[in-house]
Amino acid sequence: MMQIKIEWLEDSNECDTCGYNYAEGAKVFFDGELVIDLEPAADCFGGRHYDEVFVFRQILEKLGLYRDWE
Numbered sequence: 001m002m003q004i005k006i007e008w009l010e011d012s013n014e015c016d017t018c019g020y021n022y023a024e025g026a027k028v029f030f031d032g033e034l035v036i037d038l039e040p041a042a043d044c045f046g047g048r049h050y051d052e053v054f055v056f057r058q059i060l061e062k063l064g065l066y067r068d069w070e
Helices: 052-062
Strands: 004-015 019-030 033-038
Touching (some): 004 052, 019 052, 033 052
Antiparallel strands (some): 004 019, 019 033
16 A cells, blocks of 8 residues: 655745745645655645645546546
């Protein structure tokens, strides 16, 4: 049986112009091997944020259990 470990990540940034920014992400390991790296980056413009739904969708896609029909 495959072991899946999710390491949840977060990043924050305080900007004098834009204020406080926050982003989430995750690293996902299958049997100890990093297979998904969604590093968050809190930024005023062009930051990276990956919510839980996106992370779990990526896991299902890697396992071949999800197909985006849209």
